[in-house]
Amino acid sequence: MTVTERGSVSTLATYVEAYEPDIDRVLISAEEIQAKLAEMGERISQDYAGRRLLLVGVLKGAFVVMADLARYVRLPLEFDFMAVSSYGAATKTSGVVRILKDLDHDLEGLDVLVVEDIVDSGLTLKYLLKNLAGRKPASLEVAALLRKEGIQQVNLDIRYTGFEIPNEFVVGYGLDFAERFRNLPYIATLRPEAYADA
Numbered sequence: 496m497t498v499t500e501r502g503s504v505s506t507l508a509t510y511v512e513a514y515e516p517d518i519d520r521v522l523i524s525a526e527e528i529q530a531k532l533a534e535m536g537e538r539i540s541q542d543y544a545g546r547r548l549l550l551v552g553v554l555k556g557a558f559v560v561m562a563d564l565a566r567y568v569r570l571p572l573e574f575d576f577m578a579v580s581s582y583g584a585a586t587k588t589s590g591v592v593r594i595l596k597d598l599d600h601d602l603e604g605l606d607v608l609v610v611e612d613i614v615d616s617g618l619t620l621k622y623l624l625k626n627l628a629g630r631k632p633a634s635l636e637v638a639a640l641l642r643k644e645g646i647q648q649v650n651l652d653i654r655y656t657g658f659e660i661p662n663e664f665v666v667g668y669g670l671d672f673a674e675r676f677r678n679l680p681y682i683a684t685l686r687p688e689a690y691a692d693a
């Protein structure tokens with residue numbers, strides 16, 4: 496796979512030499528991600544005109560999606576972040592969610608759009624939505640860049656979805672394995688050896 500096929504977006508790094516031995520294949524290129532976010536941003540711009548939009552990001556994975564998606568939204572908006580416990584270096588979901596950092600905003604009367612990197616089992620999101628709904632926002636919706644096909648354990652209404660991907664562990668564009676790979680501008684799978692070394 497050449498640097499060009501991975502996709503380059505202006506001056507973003509598309510080639511991180513130290514990651515190379517661990518990368519298996521690129522599922523979604525940088526250009527495909529940006530084109531999709533532009534579409535999602537356009538829909539959001541239409542849907543939220545005249546409202547008080549608050550983007551809520553779930554750290555850490557969502558920070559990259561959030562930064563780019565927000566710049567495709569042609570409306571005033573505000574940002575807030577939450578941190579919840581994840582499953583560390585493990586690649587399986589535990590269903591256990593703990594709030595490590597709460598929002599700064601009072602949500603009452605705000606149009607809240609939760610921005611997620613990936614919806615896997617959906618357990619994290621389900622918990623968060625229930626928690627946020629209790630704070631009386633004017634509206635509550637979700638934008639997720641990725642959604643794993645067929646394995647959602649819970650029924651979730653995701654208003655804006657970027658890509659459906661196969662049930663494989665992916666990294667890049669905010670998504671990590673053992674905290675690495677978040678700075679790749681594309682979404683990729685890892686070689687089995689990458690997990691063995693962690």
Ligand code: IMP
Pocket residue numbers: 556581588611612613614615616617618619620663664665666670671672
């Ligand atoms: P869920 O609760 O199973 O939907 O997973 C929620 C979180 O797990 C996501 O926000 C990610 O941080 C992480 N996660 C799930 N699948 C992947 C993956 O394929 N790569 C990296 N992180 C993942």
Ligand code: MG
Pocket residue numbers: 556581671
């Ligand atoms: Mg993670």
